[in-house]
Amino acid sequence: xxxxxxxxxxxxxxxxxxxxxxxxxxxxxxxxxxxxxxxxxxxxxxxxxxxxxxxxxxxxxxxxxxxxxxxxxxxxxxxxxxxxxxxxxxxxx
Numbered sequence: 906x907x908x909x910x911x912x913x914x915x916x917x918x919x920x921x922x923x924x925x926x927x928x929x930x931x932x933x934x935x936x937x938x939x940x941x942x943x944x945x946x947x948x949x950x951x952x953x954x955x956x957x958x959x960x961x962x963x964x965x966x967x968x969x970x971x972x973x974x975x976x977x978x979x980x981x982x983x984x985x986x987x988x989x990x991x992x993x994x995x996x997x998x
Contacts, residue, residue, distance in 0.1 A: 907955060909962035918963045920955050922947070927955045929963050929978070938996055939967055940975040960984045964991045973997070 907920045920927040927946040934940050941963060946956040960981050967974050973996035976982040985991045 907958060909959050911962070911966060918959050918966070920959050922950060922955070924949075927959050929959045929981070931963065934975060937971065937973055938975060939970075939972045940977050941981040942977045944978050944980045956980060957984055961988075961991075964994055967994055 907922065909918050909920050911918055916931050916933070918929045918931075925947040927950060928944070929941060930943045932940045932942055941960075944956055944960060946959075961984070963981075964974065964985070968991075972994075974981070974985075974994045975996045976985060985995060
């Protein structure tokens, strides 16, 4: 099982794999808000749920930190659409 790691210095969540790892990049937006900017999964690893695991780890962190998420990355928005338990984390428009 792939363990997702939080790299706070580089503002990213990483799922280390052999070779290139999957990751989600984020940027703090000020008090109580964070922008999930980009998610990447190497082509050879796509379709295995790794990207969703990375996004879920980031969303769980946002919940624990009481942050609202701006889902700039389309994939983050797609995951939240599929998993309604995370919808309350989306930043108000």
